[in-house]
Amino acid sequence: MPANATQVLWLTLYFAVLGWSGYEPxxxxxxxxxxxxxxxxxxLxxxxxxxxxxxxxxxxxxxxxCIILMIxxxxxxxxxxLFDMIKE
Known part of the structure; x- marks a missing residue:
């Protein structure tokens, strides 16, 4: 996968998770x-x-x-x- 395609994929994933995270936290x-x-x-x-x-x-x-921070x-x-099963 070319570098630009990888960058686009990672930025898309970043902003998708950021959008989900910001929706009714x-x-x-x-x-x-x-x-x-x-x-x-x-x-940076x-x-x-x-x-x-x-x-x-x-x-x-x-x-x-970053995804962990957003979650x-x-x-x-x-x-x-995800960790509710560990508590039990």
């Missing part, structure tokens, strides 16, 4: 605090990508971390439904 203030680092990170990566390029693996790991912002980390 449990607590808006918590959502802003949790998602702000992901948005700041995206801005986009502005410095030519002068300070990272490896595709690192971009992928940053994307995964945690939507539900708050204590209420993520």
């Amino acid at each position: 449990i607590d808006l203030y918590t959502w802003v605090l949790e998602v702000a680092p992901a948005i700041i990170g995206l801005v 990566i986009v502005t410095t990508r030519r002068s300070f390029p990272l490896t595709p693996l690192l971009y992928f790991l940053i994307l995964i971390h 945690g912002g939507h539900y708050t980390y204590a209420e993520v439904p």
Whole structure:
């Protein structure tokens, strides 16, 4: 997959999860605090990508971390439904 296609795919996934995360979060203030680092990170990566390029693996790991932040912002980390089975 060419680099541009990969970038488009990752940005599409990023903004799709961001949009889902921002739609009726449990607590808006918590959502802003949790998602702000992901948005700041995206801005930094986009502005410095030519002068300070990272490896595709690192971009992928940053994307995964941003998705985790967005999921945690939507539900708050204590209420993520995926881990309800672990509590029991």
